[in-house]
Amino acid sequence: MIVGILKEIKSEENRVSMTPSGVEVMTANGHTLLVEQTAGVGSGFSDAMYVDAGAEIVATPAEVFERSDMVMHVKEPQPSEYAMVKKDQIVFTYMHFAADEGLTRDFLKTDSVAIAYETIEDTSGSLPLLTPMSEVAGRMSVQEAAKYLERVHGGRGILLGGVTGVPPATVVVIGGGIVGTNAAQMACGLGAKVYLLDMNLDRLRHLGEVMPKNCFPMMSSPSTVRELIREADVVVGAVLIPGAKAPKLITREMLGTMKPGAVIVDVAIDQGGCFETSKPTTHGNPIYEVDGIIHYCVANMPGAVPITSTIALTNATLPYAVEIANKGWKRACKENEGIKLGLNMAQGKITYKGVSDAFGLEYTPADTLL
Numbered sequence: 083m084i085v086g087i088l089k090e091i092k093s094e095e096n097r098v099s100m101t102p103s104g105v106e107v108m109t110a111n112g113h114t115l116l117v118e119q120t121a122g123v124g125s126g127f128s129d130a131m132y133v134d135a136g137a138e139i140v141a142t143p144a145e146v147f148e149r150s151d152m153v154m155h156v157k158e159p160q161p162s163e164y165a166m167v168k169k170d171q172i173v174f175t176y177m178h179f180a181a182d183e184g185l186t187r188d189f190l191k192t193d194s195v196a197i198a199y200e201t202i203e204d205t206s207g208s209l210p211l212l213t214p215m216s217e218v219a220g221r222m223s224v225q226e227a228a229k230y231l232e233r234v235h236g237g238r239g240i241l242l243g244g245v246t247g248v249p250p251a252t253v254v255v256i257g258g259g260i261v262g263t264n265a266a267q268m269a270c271g272l273g274a275k276v277y278l279l280d281m282n283l284d285r286l287r288h289l290g291e292v293m294p295k296n297c298f299p300m301m302s303s304p305s306t307v308r309e310l311i312r313e314a315d316v317v318v319g320a321v322l323i324p325g326a327k328a329p330k331l332i333t334r335e336m337l338g339t340m341k342p343g344a345v346i347v348d349v350a351i352d353q354g355g356c357f358e359t360s361k362p363t364t365h366g367n368p369i370y371e372v373d374g375i376i377h378y379c380v381a382n383m384p385g386a387v388p389i390t391s392t393i394a395l396t397n398a399t400l401p402y403a404v405e406i407a408n409k410g411w412k413r414a415c416k417e418n419e420g421i422k423l424g425l426n427m428a429q430g431k432i433t434y435k436g437v438s439d440a441f442g443l444e445y446t447p448a449d450t451l452l
């Protein structure tokens with residue numbers, strides 16, 4: 083198969099959908115790799131590195147689309163690209179159709195085969211192509227909180243880990259999933275006192291067994307959140323209710339009970355945010371202040387660390403890219419339920435129920451097209 087790696091064109095996006103080492107694996111499987119010129123530069127990979135790995139460098143996105151059987155991106159295709167997508171071409175990337183009716187309707191008209199990273203499932207029912215980005219965002223949340231706690235940024239002026247004779251900061255992480263656990267691990271590693279809240283008892287039991295001694299897993303409830311945020315120097319919002327907007331766990335009124343200069347990082351901002359006062363920010367202008375509390379609400383946190391994010395993402399996507407390229411989309415879907423769940427559109431039909439339900443569009447079960 084001819085596989086095209088496109089340069090990302092969405093603003094502030096420096097990741098790339100395949101590393102040179104991924105290209106080497108794909109070419110060893112007998113595929114031809116076309117990489118758009120400078121596609122990897124933002125992630126530290128030069129064109130020469132791709133050539134050494136066996137790729138051909140191609141000057142324009144139009145040529146990549148024109149010559150490829152499958153194209154890969156990180157973010158969803160942008161409007162300037164829709165006309166370049168070919169009928170029956172496989173487009174393998176994050177799509178997030180259910181969040182964007184315009185994209186859904188326009189992309190349907192391309193008659194391409196859209197396989198979305200975010201709906202692929204593994205055998206345990208988890209989402210293997212979302213996990214690496216949650217790991218990055220969780221770890222980064224504490225790094226960012228530590229920075230904005232510094233006085234020069236308007237924060238309380240407290241060091242997360244304290245020092246000899248001086249107590250550490252208190253970090254409250256709400257949500258004990260991938261983001262929350264990674265945030266808590268980072269904060270614990272820096273020596274903070276960490277409360278990690280979740281609503282799932284089995285999850286809390288597991289966290290109690292695996293987390294360090296300075297982490298205190300606790301059942302989440304409105305009263306626990308109310309109590310703990312009074313003590314907090316940092317609050318990380320890391321909740322997810324699948325298929326729903328994040329619940330508002332801290333109201334504006336509650337900010338008044340917090341220590342002035344405390345930092346709240348709302349990682350769940352991409353699902354609407356879990357604090358009433360959250361609104362999406364960018365890496366260029368990541369924070370704002372409400373009632374003396376610093377808010378950090380960047381919706382694409384992994385974009386700030388493209389080298390780590392690209393390698394983490396492509397470690398997860400590569401086995402699927404190999405399988406789809408080796409078998410073609412129909413056989414890959416037939417033989418791998420997880421990839422079939424990733425199939426969102428084919429032959430002008432929507433094959434993922436969550437997307438058709440979101441906009442009242444017709445749903446066609448993937449099996450009828452295979």
Ligand SMILES: NC(=O)c1ccc[n+]([C@@H]2O[C@H](COP(=O)([O-])OP(=O)(O)OC[C@H]3O[C@@H](n4cnc5c(N)ncnc54)[C@H](O)[C@@H]3O)[C@@H](O)[C@H]2O)c1
Nearest residue numbers: 216219257258259260261280302320321322350381382383
């Ligand atoms: N901003 C970014 O750049 C970025 C990057 C990656 C993920 N995210 C977002 O981070 C959020 C968390 O993602 P994840 O991968 O950790 O999800 P996850 O499903 O692994 O974990 C979510 C956890 O929240 C818990 N939860 C639900 N309601 C709760 C409540 N009221 N109190 C306490 N816990 C509650 C669940 O039990 C679950 O354990 C999602 O909204 C995701 O979209 C944002």
